[in-house]
Amino acid sequence: MKDKVEGVQELFPELANAIRIATAIEAQDIKFYESLDKSLEASVTESSKKLISLTNKILTCLNAKTLKYDPSNIDTDYTEITNGLDSLCERVDILLDKASKPSSTNDVKYLEDSISKDQASRKSSKDMIKPQIEYNYPIDNTESNPFRPLLNQKYNSVVPFEEVHKLVPETDDNPQHHNHPYEFEINSQEYPKWILERREPIVNQPWESTTAIYVETEQQVGDMIDTLSKADVIAVDLEHHDLRTYYGLVCLMQISTRNQDYIVDTLKLRFKLQPLNKVFTDPSIVKVFHGAFMDIIWLQRDLGLYVVSLFDTFHASKLLGFPKHSLAYLLETYAKFKTSKKYQLADWRVRPLTKPLLAYARSDTHFLLYIFDQLNNMLIESGKLSQVLYDSRQVALRRFEYTKFRPNFPTPLVVSPLNDRKEPWKQLLYLYNIPRSRQPVFIALYNWRDEIAREDDESTRYVLPNQLLATITSISPTDVSSLMSCSNIRTPYLKKYATELVEIIKSTLKEGAENQDVKSLTSNGIEKKAENVDYQTVLNSDRLYSHLMDSQKQLDNEALNLLIQDSRILLHSSNVAVSYSKNNVSEESLDERGTSQVLKILAPQALVVSESENEEEEVKTPETKAEPEKEDPREVIVLNRSARSKPQPVVPEVDDQPPLDFAGADKVMLEIEPRKKPKQSRKKRSFDPYAQSNKDPHPEPKKHAKFNENRSAVFKK
Known part of the structure; x- marks a missing residue:
């Protein structure tokens, strides 16, 4: 066994390389x-036949239909191959579980998913007729009006x-809309009292000895409703398809009671299931869903069904702190069933x-009520049941609305096909990093795709996938x-509408090029028109400019005079002369003092202006007699001296230095001279690739000290 495990481990790297090469x-x-x-063509053909031969050996072991080499039918063959490999991997997974945990998995049941020849030879879904074509009403995806509830009777x-x-x-x-038909009932009606009490879990009926009833006629619907009306709790689930339809299509509904499973064909009974509201809106019957946030939308959009007294096991698993919240985890953990x-x-x-599809659909609800019993008891014991019921009510209150009529501000209670009704392509522009020059092309193709999808009731990704849309835009x-030839993805609509695209x-x-030409000829949206200019026009413009400059200088002088005249207001609170204890200051003296102070303030700014314009202007300042500062002979550079520093008061120098000590005069020069370090022989360092300095081939550059702004640097000779 050990040798086999080692052989498999050696095989994995080779398999990984083969997958990379194939990709x-x-x-x-x-x-x-x-x-x-x-x-090359002969080599590819030979390799393909060899792969088909190996694949047929695997399919033979699975009792599946073998394949023939047919390059024109590769899509159908690929589906059969993937189905067979999926089944093989699941069987291996089951056997590994049993081998690793033999004691704990003896009671675990597995979904029967073997492929028979009849199933393998069924018609491909690509060739089937779309079910909505057979409906007796016209398909309308125009969103010309708000979504109208499909109810014709309110139970x-x-x-x-x-x-x-x-x-x-x-x-x-909010745009105009219809309210949720059962909003008041969901919020006001109480859950049955028994859900608040702890009960012994009721084990589901045996999986092997029971079967589901397939409902496809109105008579069968009536009989099913009579049975469901007698239950106090039912489990519900849906199967949905959204590839070959614009909004989506509910294809199947599974309903289970304690004793019976039902599988309802919603494609045949699309307009015949509204009587189910008699059960679904009855507050005394609890409806158990798992992850019903989209099931609620699909029920009201396609079938006109609404749910009162909803219990969502997804929210229960979240509040109970489970490591996983999927239905598969709950089935395996609490029902010992692996789907x-x-x-x-x-x-x-x-x-x-x-049969595998029917079994899979049935398993979604067959065990759900037994799981509900266990989770409900755990919620009662932990005191979290009320929160789960509240969260379930919020899910039931969700309503479907067309994108055009969705609220201006997003809310989880209103669900639309698209999140942005004004610019639905905006998110894709950022997702695929579409350059600005190509965005008009992307938007035009996006709008064309949406229009075609609405007309033919197809999903937008079937008409033109997002990746293909981005590729076409970039090229x-x-x-x-x-x-x-721009992409390997080729949809039927791409081939059909290639010329139109x-x-x-x-x-x-x-159109983009023309707009660019117009922009190049305009400035701020105003077109620049060429004009014939003569000599007189130029002369008049020069005179006008000179007049404006003279006016500006005159205004500047007037402003300066006003500032000088009113400077006393800035210096003192009154216009009268200031009286001191001994002397009186006249108003004229006050004006002169204010003028000198204003000039002191304006002088540095005038210097700055004169330096920037390279003009030599002298600024007259009051003469102040001050002795020059004594410079240190060893000073070479003076940094960070403010240009606006106030004159410091002159302090007479005082010779307070201690007298020279002539006894130690011979040591004075020794203190000034720098110490000479002995020369050390530098050893040549060997290169160490693991040294700290060699870890990064591009070391971090050293940061240089920045000069402070508005500071001057004075260099002394």
Whole structure:
């Protein structure tokens, strides 16, 4: 066994390299290179046949249909291969679980997911007819009006049915809309009292010995409602499809009681299920969902169904602090059942449904009530039940609304297909880093894609995936051949509308170029027009300029005179002469003092202006007699001396130095002379690649000290 494990470990690196090489090859246009090199084409064909042979051996072990080498049918073959490999990996996972934990997994049940030949040979979902085409009503994705609830009767109502379809007028924050039909009932009606009491969990019916009832007729719907009305709690789940429809499509509904499982074909009964509101809106019946935040939206959007007395096990798992919050974790932990992950993204429109699909759908609700009993007891013991019920009510209050009529400010209670109704492409521009020059092309293609998707009731990612949209935008091909070769992703709509897409790109680029030319000829939105200018116009403009400059100088002089005249107001609180204890100061003397103070303040600014304009102007300042400062002969540079520093008072020098000590005169010069360090022989250092100085090939540059702003540097000779 040990040798086998070591062999598998040696195989993993080789497998990883093979996957990398295959991914790199897949990113290239192999067909193009094959057309250039026939030997390459023969090598690729030989390798493909060898891979098909190895794959058939694996599929044979899984009782699946074997494949033939057919390059034209690679998509269908790839689906069969992935399904087979998924089943093989799940079987290996189960066997490894049993081998590693034999004592704890004996009671664990596994979803039967084997592939039979009948299932493998079913029609591909790409070839099936879209179910919505067979509906008897026209598909309208225009969003010309707010979403109108689909109710034609309101069961268990407190607010009458007449209030349901009243249109709420538009306000500053919200466009016009319809309120949630059961908003008052959800908020006001209480949960049944038994949910507040601890009860012994009721084990679900055996998985192997029971089957689900498939509901596809109105008679079966009526019988199911009669059974559900007698229950005090039911489990509900939905299966949804959103690739081949604009808004999405509810394909299946699973409902379970303590004794029976139901699988409802919502494609056939899309307009026949509103009587289920008799059960779904009954406050005495608890409806258990897991992660119902989107199920609630899909029910009201497609089926006209609303839920009162909701219990969401997702919020229960969060408040209880579980390490995971998925339904698969709850099934494995509390129901000892391990489901399959391969059907999470299955196409649930396929009819008839295969046994693995039916089993997977049934497992979502078959064990959910037993899990609910255990979680409810844990919430009662921890005192967190009231919070879970409140959170579940908030989920039930969510309503669907078209993007055009969503509130101006986002709220979790209103759900729309797009988050931004004004600029829905804005998020993708940042996500794919579209340059500004290409943004008009991206927006034009985005709008075209949205329009086509609405008309044909297709998802936007089916018409043109986001990655392909970004690639086309960055390249902006102007011919069909360049468009088809710009990416390996080729959708049916890309092939069908290639010419139209090229024309959109051309017209957008041309419009962008014209706008750029207009911008280059304009400034601030005003077009610059050429004018014929003669000599007299130039002369008049020069005279006007000279007049303006003279006026400006005159205004400056007047302002200076006013400042000098009013300087006494700045210096003193009154206009009268100031009286001191001995002498009186006249008003004329006060004016002269104010003038001198103002000139002292304005002198540095005048110097700065004169230096910047290289003009030699002298500023007259009051003469002050001061002795020059005694300079230190050893001083070379004086830094950080303020240009506006006030004159320091002159202090007479006092010779307070101690008398010279002639006894130690021979040592005076020794103190001044710098000490001479003995020369040390430098040893040549060997290069150490692990030294701290060699860790970074580009060491951090040293930061230089910055000069303080508004400071001067004076250099002395």
